[in-house]
Amino acid sequence: MHAMTRTTTAEPHQVDSLLERAADHDDNAWRELIALYARRVYAAAKAHIASPELAEEITQSVFVTIAEQLTTGKYVERGRFESWLFRIAMNRVRDEARRAKRHAIPTDPASFDPIPADPVSVPADSASELTHLRTALAQLPEADRTIIELRHHAALPFATIATILEEPVGTLLARHHRALRKLRSIMESANEGTTQ
Template identity: 50%
Template sequence: MGGSEPRPSEGSFDLIGVVRAARQGDEQAWGLLVGEYGPRVFALARSRLRDPDMAEEVTQSVFATIAIKLREGTYDEHGKFEPWLFRIAMNRVRDVIRKAKRERAEGRLRLAASAEAVADALADDRATPEAIEGLRAVVEDLSGPDREIIELRYHAGLSFRQIADLLEEPVGTLLARHHRALRKLRAMLEKEPPAVGLAADRPKHAGESG
């Protein structure tokens, strides 16, 4: 093997010659590059991302970039193909990680905004079944009677008269309990809005008073 180009694996192929042939559009040479380096790029991406699907996407993206640069003649890292390839791979991995962090941050903001909107609705007793359904995990943190009135009213869709008949309690008592339960939900949302949907992982507040 000529030049300073490192050998990818002992006795495999003349890397400089393969890269040169791939630049000229030789599909067999391109297949050799992908076969030699594809698994290594994938392993690197998977170790950093811990997601085989994302690692596969990164690998495909890296080799798409390599193909374009080789065939357009923009590759000029003579004698340094491996560092060049893995620099592209690492940059792509970092891009994915940054994007994932940004999406998580945006998701938290959307969740907080959604929680705030629901909290406002709860404050005005304008809660809808859809809104309550989205707060199922938070509802689980309510005490037994409060959780029961929310579930019967919004999950089961019963009227207060039907709930009164079912529980054999006065409608006025149930209305007061319902109002108290909504106040508690709103307070829980205002205290931990980003945790909506993850409340099952938090300690129960069964003894919490209104």
């Protein structure tokens, strides 16, 4: 089995062709689709859920749903595969986050340990900035967080995000801008708190 680590983008007509072949039980087309999208789905899930295992589980369940819908002829979103895929993904992420919240043990946020840096060699300052950014991201309201995750982690164009969230592109751009300003403000407040 060859390793699949490619994460690129594909033209819509290429994706449509892969989908048609996958619906005809073509394993190679299915591999291609997974290679194109699994990592992005994983990144969006991981940004929200934080647990790598859970993010992988969500990614898997999203692809199982896609496979079922394709082979049973229920996929009707021709030309809008990305928005469909990430809508399924974000619904799963939200469900999982709700479930986690229900089972969460209340903890004083001040006592949180710093999030460990990924096992990739990075300068200490950069790692701490990223930890800082993740913490700030977690403090954003759900709706703002979703936009940021779809835009930056899932690497989706604004038009696709607008389709997923069923909002006009203009509104979405404004909301994205506002969300980022909020994020910056949270980070600045945290910085002020640590320097005082």
